Amino acid sequence: MARLTINGKTSEVNVDPSTPLLWAIREQVGLTGTKYGCGMALCGACTVHVDGKATRSCVMPVSAAVGKKITTIEGLATNGTLHKVQKAWVDNEVPQCGYCQAGMIMAVAALLKDKPKPTDADIDKSITNICRCGTFQQVREAIHAAAKA
Amino acid sequence: MTTKTPKLNRRSFLVGTAAVGSGLVLGLKIPFGTSVVRAQDGSPEINAWVVIRPDDTVVIRVARSEMGQGTLTGLAQLVTEELECDWSKVTTEYPTPGQSVARKRVWGDFSTGGSRGIRNSHEYVRKGGAAARIMLVQAAANGWGVPASECSAANSVITHKPTGRTTTYGKVAEAAAKLPAPAAAEVSLKDPTEWKIIGKPVKRLDTLGKVTGAQVYGADLKLPGMLNASIKECPVFGGKVKSFEADKVKGMPGVKHVVQVRDTAVAVVAETWWQAKTALDALPIVWDEGPNAQVSSATIAETLKAGLDAEQAFVRNQNGDVKTAIAGAAKKVEAVYAYPFQNHAPMEPMNATAKYTPERCEVWVPTQNGEAAFAATTAASGLPADKCEVYKINLGGGFGRRGAFHDYVTQAVLIAKQIPGTPVKLLWTREEDMVQGRYHPVMQSKLVGALDDKGNLTGLHMRLSGQSILTAVFPQNLQDGRDNLTFQGLDPSGDFAFGYSVPHLLIDHAMRNTHVPPGFWRGVNINQNAIFLECFMEELAQAAGKDPLEFRRALMSKHPKHLAVLNAVADRAGWGKPAPQGVSRGLAQMMAFGSYVAACAEVSVTGGDKIKVRRIVCATDPGYAVNPAQIERQIAGSFVYGLSGLFMEECTVKDGRIEQTNFHTYDSMRIAQMPKVESIIMPSGGFWGGVGEPTICVAAPAVLNAYFAATGKRIRTFPLKNHGITMV
Numbered sequence: 001m002a003r004l005t006i007n008g009k010t011s012e013v014n015v016d017p018s019t020p021l022l023w024a025i026r027e028q029v030g031l032t033g034t035k036y037g038c039g040m041a042l043c044g045a046c047t048v049h050v051d052g053k054a055t056r057s058c059v060m061p062v063s064a065a066v067g068k069k070i071t072t073i074e075g076l077a078t079n080g081t082l083h084k085v086q087k088a089w090v091d092n093e094v095p096q097c098g099y100c101q102a103g104m105i106m107a108v109a110a111l112l113k114d115k116p117k118p119t120d121a122d123i124d125k126s127i128t129n130i131c132r133c134g135t136f137q138q139v140r141e142a143i144h145a146a147a148k149a
Numbered sequence: 150m151t152t153k154t155p156k157l158n159r160r161s162f163l164v165g166t167a168a169v170g171s172g173l174v175l176g177l178k179i180p181f182g183t184s185v186v187r188a189q190d191g192s193p194e195i196n197a198w199v200v201i202r203p204d205d206t207v208v209i210r211v212a213r214s215e216m217g218q219g220t221l222t223g224l225a226q227l228v229t230e231e232l233e234c235d236w237s238k239v240t241t242e243y244p245t246p247g248q249s250v251a252r253k254r255v256w257g258d259f260s261t262g263g264s265r266g267i268r269n270s271h272e273y274v275r276k277g278g279a280a281a282r283i284m285l286v287q288a289a290a291n292g293w294g295v296p297a298s299e300c301s302a303a304n305s306v307i308t309h310k311p312t313g314r315t316t317t318y319g320k321v322a323e324a325a326a327k328l329p330a331p332a333a334a335e336v337s338l339k340d341p342t343e344w345k346i347i348g349k350p351v352k353r354l355d356t357l358g359k360v361t362g363a364q365v366y367g368a369d370l371k372l373p374g375m376l377n378a379s380i381k382e383c384p385v386f387g388g389k390v391k392s393f394e395a396d397k398v399k400g401m402p403g404v405k406h407v408v409q410v411r412d413t414a415v416a417v418v419a420e421t422w423w424q425a426k427t428a429l430d431a432l433p434i435v436w437d438e439g440p441n442a443q444v445s446s447a448t449i450a451e452t453l454k455a456g457l458d459a460e461q462a463f464v465r466n467q468n469g470d471v472k473t474a475i476a477g478a479a480k481k482v483e484a485v486y487a488y489p490f491q492n493h494a495p496m497e498p499m500n501a502t503a504k505y506t507p508e509r510c511e512v513w514v515p516t517q518n519g520e521a522a523f524a525a526t527t528a529a530s531g532l533p534a535d536k537c538e539v540y541k542i543n544l545g546g547g548f549g550r551r552g553a554f555h556d557y558v559t560q561a562v563l564i565a566k567q568i569p570g571t572p573v574k575l576l577w578t579r580e581e582d583m584v585q586g587r588y589h590p591v592m593q594s595k596l597v598g599a600l601d602d603k604g605n606l607t608g609l610h611m612r613l614s615g616q617s618i619l620t621a622v623f624p625q626n627l628q629d630g631r632d633n634l635t636f637q638g639l640d641p642s643g644d645f646a647f648g649y650s651v652p653h654l655l656i657d658h659a660m661r662n663t664h665v666p667p668g669f670w671r672g673v674n675i676n677q678n679a680i681f682l683e684c685f686m687e688e689l690a691q692a693a694g695k696d697p698l699e700f701r702r703a704l705m706s707k708h709p710k711h712l713a714v715l716n717a718v719a720d721r722a723g724w725g726k727p728a729p730q731g732v733s734r735g736l737a738q739m740m741a742f743g744s745y746v747a748a749c750a751e752v753s754v755t756g757g758d759k760i761k762v763r764r765i766v767c768a769t770d771p772g773y774a775v776n777p778a779q780i781e782r783q784i785a786g787s788f789v790y791g792l793s794g795l796f797m798e799e800c801t802v803k804d805g806r807i808e809q810t811n812f813h814t815y816d817s818m819r820i821a822q823m824p825k826v827e828s829i830i831m832p833s834g835g836f837w838g839g840v841g842e843p844t845i846c847v848a849a850p851a852v853l854n855a856y857f858a859a860t861g862k863r864i865r866t867f868p869l870k871n872h873g874i875t876m877v
């Protein structure tokens with residue numbers, strides 16, 4: 001039994017402590033916006049915020065997440081208002097299939113917290129998520145748009 | 150600025166409904182004795198394509214699948230154009246394959262591949278919209294007791310012109326639904342010059358749920374009482390299960406069942422997927438690897454190499470006498486190229502959810518072809534079609550993997566069949582997805598060109614040697630054994646027409662199949678054909694001492710549409726004018742899936758092996774451009790897929806199995822490597838070409854030609870990582 005604080009709510013999850021946080025979020029807490037893409041910290045589809053930092057949840061055991069503040073894509077909007085990154089994603093029509101986008105958005109939201117006006121070089125360095133649909137051109141435009149918002 | 154999050158996106162609501170109930174998603178109520186067909190919420194169906202709710206919401210039925218390419222929005226635009234409804238009130242839904250069977254395929258083909266979502270259904274979906282409009286207008290006219298000819302419709306409002314009276318689609322929908330459908334001859338389509346929404350960059354209908362996490366993918370489905378499964382097929386294609394020790398894992402947390410699936414796979418079914426996967430990893434399985442266990446990439450390459458000079462080959466495109474032309478050439482140019490196996494690797498791994506009872510089998514699946522998923526369901530369940538149903542879920546990428554192949558559906562049904570009454574969600578690991586692909590076929594090509602003493606191309610023999618997809622997948626589509634698909638972009642005419650006139654030409658294929666299952670990989674055979682042809686064109690130009698653009702132009706006067714896109718990229722990129730310091734340019738053109746495409750790439754090379762692709766100018770003439778904003782996104786996205794393939798992706802074979810298991814050995818481009826993509830969308834009208842795939846094939850040869858211009862090095866085997874070349 002582990003106690004996780006996700007999007008401001010506390011849940012008891014009954015899993016082996018070695019279970020990756022990703023699967024506790026998806027299967028125990030029932031929040032499926034966070035995606036599985038590789039399970040090896042390679043693609044970023046599973047990115048969530050752990051104490052404000054972008055974290056690939058597929059390789060973080062639940063035991064390491066206890067006591068930390070976890071935010072998933074479902075917790076990014078506040079009181080029904082989209083986060084500025086989500087808003088920029090809608091305005092710039094970033095998603096194609098959308099499967100990678102929750103992780104992409106979480107990675108970008110963390111970047112903008114660190115660097116409110118990122119340069120292209122900052123983006124290149126910190127956004128390393130895979131998108132097989134190839135939305136990068138729109139992702140870059142939307143990041144700059146969000147930085148201006 | 151802020152935007153309110155709507156409580157529920159309509160489409161995710163529909164999928165959500167599917168997720169909780171196991172009945173019909175759309176639940177069409179097909180009545181006996183009356184003529185009105187109703188959607189599940191009771192709203193009347195005007196015809197199979199259009200349901201109108203009392204609040205004026207227009208529900209447009211789309212049979213093709215949305216996997217990110219925007220076809221849902223594009224098809225809805227086509228129906229809306231003729232329906233004259235208010236675009237802001239449009240939503241979409243998928244009919245199910247079971248309904249399609251019951252209604253004699255009223256929605257036509259469900260297959261979403263070959264870039265045919267729009268180009269093969271534009272006519273009948275527009276007619277569906279037009280027919281519904283005629284009925285709605287007639288219903289209003291009847292209500293007013295006036296002739297329909299005095300009424301007009303726009304934006305979901307019907308106006309009686311002489312009196313100025315108006316009503317809305319929502320108000321007359323009930324009456325309209327009771328009217329007979331207009332005769333086919335009465336349903337005429339607008340002239341393209343009258344289009345108001347086709348050709349406009351309207352926003353996609355399906356964005357919001359993708360940024361909030363609300364959109365439900367197949368991998369996310371939850372059904373009451375559902376169990377989760379993880380599976381391993383024999384990693385050697387053609388091998389079988391010899392034995393497995395279920396007892397070793399039966400006591401592990403959450404494990405419910407350990408089952409064999411056909412004689413080739415083993416699955417663990419558990420309460421959660423992570424438990425199933427953990428137990429499967431621990432399960433000792435012994436494989437009978439069969440006759441292919443000795444096959445390797447090297448043995449496959451040898452087989453293909455032998456085909457390059459084989460006597461026998463299937464001829465597809467021929468004129469003149471190429472042998473004589475080559476024998477009499479002032480200069481002969483020869484090169485051999487090779488293209489590897491590649492995996493689709495959509496971000497969402499393969500999955501399907503199935504529930505089986507002896508009375509009914511239901512499947513929920515992200516698929517590019519609902520009907521093929523349905524066929525897999527009936528076959529695996531052994532139940533008749535009227536006892537089966539398939540619910541399509543939006544896809545986390547498809548790229549061809551989820552179209553012709555429903556191996557994961559078959560598996561899910563066969564697992565569910567062993568646990569009747571319990572829904573089972575089967576989700577593959579990325580590792581399973583990598584080793585159980587339906588791979589881009591391997592192909593080699595030997596090209597021999599003949600130049601006369603003025604450097605004109607007089608003869609070209611292009612020999613392909615390699616795998617045939619159709620032989621493995623749709624053998625009924627072979628023509629006297631020949632796989633025409635192998636020649637995409639090299640055909641004498643049609644949707645894949647060769648764009649050059651060569652006095653003596655021979656393009657043929659020595660078919661050399663392998664035990665590795667081939668499939669349709671975004672763009673299919675244009676990927677390698679464009680590299681072979683368009684790189685070799687520049688080799689010929691170089692041997693002739695000519696500018697690559699001028700060399701091509703001399704061969705293209707009879708191919709004005711091919712030439713127009715090539716000229717467009719050359720002009721925009723500034724071909725012939727000096728490039729910025731350290732920048733080199735390369736060109737490529739092709740025709741594929743009914744569209745003409747060309748690219749000019751600009752690259753910088755450092756240290757001889759670090760390529761920065763700075764900019765790609767791409768032009769496409771798809772005939773009609775339904776949604777230019779989405780076409781731009783498809784172009785940029787296709788380049789990510791194509792350039793990832795060129796630089797990074799190869800599936801190698803060792804001991805009969807694929808060696809790459811995840812993105813660390815099968816990489817994909819990141820944002821830092823993304824070039825600036827400039828799109829020129831130049832629809833010339835009169836035909837309907839595809840969008841999702843055609844442009845993919847010009848990125849790689851344009852970049853290779855630019856790399857040659859920068860370094861003088863010609864690379865002929867792929868991916869580039871095998872030459873120590875990286876994308877920066």
Ligand code: FES
Binds near residue numbers: 036039041042043046
């Ligand atoms: S699923 Fe975690 S990084 Fe890919």
Ligand code: FES
Binds near residue numbers: 095096098131135546
């Ligand atoms: S939008 Fe499909 S993988 Fe990124």
